[in-house]
Amino acid sequence: xxxxxxxxxxxxxxxxxxxxxxxxxxxxxxxxxxxxxxxxxxxxxxxxxxxxxxxxxxxxxxxxxxxxxxxxxxxxxxxxxxxxxxxxxxxxxxxxxxxxxxxxxxxxxxxxxxxxxxxxxxxxxxxxxxxxxxxxxxxxxxxxxxxxxxxxxxxxxxxxxxxxxxxxxxxxxxxxxxxxxxxxxxxxxxxxxxxxxxxxxxxxxxxxxxxxxxxxxxxxxxxxxxxxxxxxxxxxxxxxxxxxxxxxxxxxxxxxxxxxxxxxxxxxxxxxxxxxxxxxxxxxxxxxxxxxxxxxxxxxxxxxxxxxxxxxxxxxxxxxxxxxxxxxxxxxxxxxxxxxxxxxxxxxxxxxxxxxxxxxxxxxxxxxxxxxxxxxxxxxxxxxxxxxxxxxxxxxxxxxxxxxxxxxxxxxxxxxxxxxxxxxxxxxxxxxxxxxxxxxxxxxxxxxxxxxxxxxxxxxxxxxxxxxxxxxxxxxxxxxxxxxxxxxxxxxxxxxxxxxxxxxxxxxxxxxxxxxxxxxxxxxxxxxxxxxxxxxxxxxxxxxxxxxxxxxxxxxxxxxxxxxxxxxxxxxxxxxxxxx
Numbered sequence: 393x394x395x396x397x398x399x400x401x402x403x404x405x406x407x408x409x410x411x412x413x414x415x416x417x418x419x420x421x422x423x424x425x426x427x428x429x430x431x432x433x434x435x436x437x438x439x440x441x442x443x444x445x446x447x448x449x450x451x452x453x454x455x456x457x458x459x460x461x462x463x464x465x466x467x468x469x470x471x472x473x474x475x476x477x478x479x480x481x482x483x484x485x486x487x488x489x490x491x492x493x494x495x496x497x498x499x500x501x502x503x504x505x506x507x508x509x510x511x512x513x514x515x516x517x518x519x520x521x522x523x524x525x526x527x528x529x530x531x532x533x534x535x536x537x538x539x540x541x542x543x544x545x546x547x548x549x550x551x552x553x554x555x556x557x558x559x560x561x562x563x564x565x566x567x568x569x570x571x572x573x574x575x576x577x578x579x580x581x582x583x584x585x586x587x588x589x590x591x592x593x594x595x596x597x598x599x600x601x602x603x604x605x606x607x608x609x610x611x612x613x614x615x616x617x618x619x620x621x622x623x624x625x626x627x628x629x630x631x632x633x634x635x636x637x638x639x640x641x642x643x644x645x646x647x648x649x650x651x652x653x654x655x656x657x658x659x660x661x662x663x664x665x666x667x668x669x670x671x672x673x674x675x676x677x678x679x680x681x682x683x684x685x686x687x688x689x690x691x692x693x694x695x696x697x698x699x700x701x702x703x704x705x706x707x708x709x710x711x712x713x714x715x716x717x718x719x720x721x722x723x724x725x726x727x728x729x730x731x732x733x734x735x736x737x738x739x740x741x742x743x744x745x746x747x748x749x750x751x752x753x754x755x756x757x758x759x760x761x762x763x764x765x766x767x768x769x770x771x772x773x774x775x776x777x778x779x780x781x782x783x784x785x786x787x788x789x790x791x792x793x794x795x796x797x798x799x800x801x802x803x804x805x806x807x808x809x810x811x812x813x814x815x816x817x818x819x820x821x822x823x824x825x826x827x828x829x830x831x832x833x834x835x836x837x838x839x840x841x842x843x844x845x846x847x848x849x850x851x852x853x854x855x856x857x858x859x860x861x862x863x864x865x866x867x868x869x870x871x872x873x874x875x876x877x878x879x880x881x882x883x884x885x886x887x888x889x890x891x892x893x894x895x896x897x898x899x900x901x902x903x904x905x906x907x908x909x910x911x912x913x914x915x916x917x918x919x920x921x922x923x924x925x926x927x928x929x930x931x932x933x934x935x936x937x938x939x940x941x942x943x944x945x946x947x948x949x950x951x952x953x954x955x956x957x958x959x960x961x962x963x964x965x966x967x968x969x970x971x972x
Contacts (some may be wrong), residue, residue, distance in 0.1 A: 394479035403519035404512050408432045408518070409484055411494065413834060415461070427494035428520070429485050430460060433503075438874070445779065447495075447503070449643050453890075454506035455728040456499035464491040483521055497522060508883045570599065606654040606665060609762040613653070616667040617646055620710050631713070640803070640881075652704065670708040671715055676725025679704060694737035701730040746850060751898045755912035758905065761896035762791040768895075789856035789890060792849045794888070798904045806884040808868040810857065814845075821850045 397412040409429060414422045434447035451457040461472070468475050485492050495503075497520055504513050504524040507672065517524050609617075621642045623629060629636070653669065656662035661678055662669055669675055679701070686700075688690040689933055712718040753761070769784040795807050804826065808814050815823050827840035845853070853868065862868055866875030869887070869909045892900035900908075 396477050398480075398484060401519040403436065403515040406436055407956050408436060408516075408519070411481060411484075413473070413477065413481075413494065413965070415496070417461070425496045426520075427461070427496050428500060430493040430495050431485065433495060433500065435459060436516060437507065448493075449501060449779070450503045451495070454499070454502040456502040459496055459499040461494040461496075462491065463494065484530055506886075508880055508886075606650055606657065609650070610665065613666050617649070620667070620707065621646065623710060644699075645706065648700045648703045649707055652679070652700075655685070667707055668766075670704065670711045670722055671718060673721045675708065675718055675722045676729070679726060680729060681734070694733050694740050698730060698733040698737050701726055701733055702797055705730060752897055753892070753898050753900050753908055754905050755908050757896060757898075757906055758795050758892075758900070761892055761900075762788075762795045764895040765791045765891075778859075785852075785856045785859050786869070787894070789849075789852040790887075790891060791895070792852040794905060796847060798848050799902070799909050802881065802884060802902050805869065806881065807878050810862050810866055811864045814853070814868060817844070821845060821847065822853060 399410050400407050401410055402408075409432065411427045411429075412424060413427055416422050417423050430447055434444070437450075438444075438446040447612075448457065448460075448803050451460060463478060463481070465478070467473050468478055472479075481494075482489050482492065497949055500520065501517075501522045501524045504517055504522065509525045514525070516522075528630060552684055623632065624637050624642045624645070626632075627636050649667070653662065653665035656669065657665055661681075669678075672678075683697050683701070686697055687694070705723060708722045708726055712720070712723060738866060765784070765787045769781075769788050772784065790805075793808075804813070804824070813823050813825055817823050822845040824841075824843045826847055827842055856862075857868065860875075862875055867878045870877060870879060888902050888905070889899035892898055892905075
């Protein structure tokens with residue numbers, strides 16, 4: 393039989409071989425599939441010239457490990473490949489190889505979706521003509537990254553304004569969209585050049601599956617975004633009203649702006665993406681259509697939309713200050729929509745508490761999930777695969793950090809680094825050292841801290857660090873073979889949800905984990921001092937702790953007290969109760 397057709401694709405400057413081969417495991421159908429060599433994929437994503445199983449474990453996490461085809465000489469006798477096919481593929485990858493593995497494109501797509509969106513992953517997907525990064529999923533995960541930990545809208549209000557936000561608008565994003573956004577940064581490039589304003593006459597709905605990410609970021613736009621970032625994050629800026637924001641807040645503003653501009657370009661409402669779009673008097677109408685798209689097509693919450701609008705206001709004010717003839721209409725329109733979105737977010741959050749739309753876990757169930765993880769690790773035998781032991785040890789260490797104490801801000805453990813934020817003390821334990829600027833997002837509000845890690849968590853961390861061989865200055869929890877590369881916020885959300893799904897059956901997100909702990913605190917017999925201490929440990933204000941976004945059972949408990957009191961009094965007048 394003829395040798396299998398092959399072609400070479402190039403991604404990020406690296407060549408990969410694509411083979412066309414019948415999958416003869418499928419019986420009479422024998423579908424003709426396209427495959428890549430697993431060793432090349434591992435080298436591409438993880439820079440492992442010698443296979444260490446990284447891509448195999450990625451396939452396993454993606455639920456696609458059974459789709460790979462491992463070939464050796466025996467496969468010829470089994471009828472999986474012909475002799476000519478085996479020799480041709482072996483010579484293509486390595487003439488000295490005795491065994492090699494092929495991965496079908498369908499499995500690669502699942503693996504890339506699990507790996508997460510990175511420049512290399514995107515380049516590989518484009519080279520193989522795959523679309524693993526669903527736009528709606530990507531935005532949902534950003535929303536989770538913001539609302540389920542580090543970037544929660546209710547807490548961003550405290551962090552950006554440094555004043556511990558108002559309880560009523562906790563779930564609706566920043567209450568002060570100005571946030572010091574009076575940009576006159578002298579490093580901003582000139583915005584006197586006219587560009588086409590957004591065209592809002594064409595109002596056709598965008599397709600549900602449309603992707604509106606910019607194919608590339610023009611140099612002009614990159615310069616403008618860099619100037620905006622410098623203006624928002626510089627510690628001292630005479631032209632800014634408020635305090636500097638954290639880098640992660642600025643990063644998310646950049647993402648929000650790029651998505652808006654990408655959508656405007658995709659909808660043919662903007663011919664060239666630059667920040668000058670925010671100087672157009674039509675930007676309010678264009679953003680209104682975008683908001684409608686997010687709410688109706690993407691299913692976004694008003695709290696998420698409010699965050700986006702706050703960042704668009706900042707961009708509009710930034711551009712406005714650079715034009716002598718600038719109109720205030722763009723900023724005014726965006727501010728009006730922001731106020732309306734916050735009002736709708738408060739209403740939406742109120743009704744969500746009465747009819748929860750997703751399963752959750754109370755704090756007792758959270759502890760049971762942790763116990764199952766510990767039991768699974770303890771049940772391993774001496775001959776257990778070392779990789780399996782390492783994974784379960786990691787699960788237990790992460791579970792301990794999340795549940796054996798008040799759940800901290802997402803960024804604290806996502807970016808936990810040995811020798812930096814996690815330091816060994818003289819007694820052989822660990823200290824959580826958050827004493828330097830930037831160690832966590834709310835450090836400007838809650839101040840630096842150095843705390844001793846509880847003994848039970850220390851023990852689990854030591855076992856994980858030893859088995860994972862975490863180096864000094866390496867991140868404690870990573871998903872790749874590079875310990876110096878932290879997980880992205882959406883990757884962390886996926887990891888935590890998968891962890892709880894595995895041990896409880898419920899994919900509990902970081903925000904819901906924190907909410908579960910607060911609900912337990914508020915429902916139990918805990919004094920005010922304990923509640924204040926918990927708020928400090930979780931790095932949010934007491935008002936935030938008592939808001940509907942965190943204290944899920946608040947309204948039920950308030951109503952139940954009156955019901956119980958009325959029922960108890962009524963019982964005194966029931967038949968046989970005696971004279972009142």
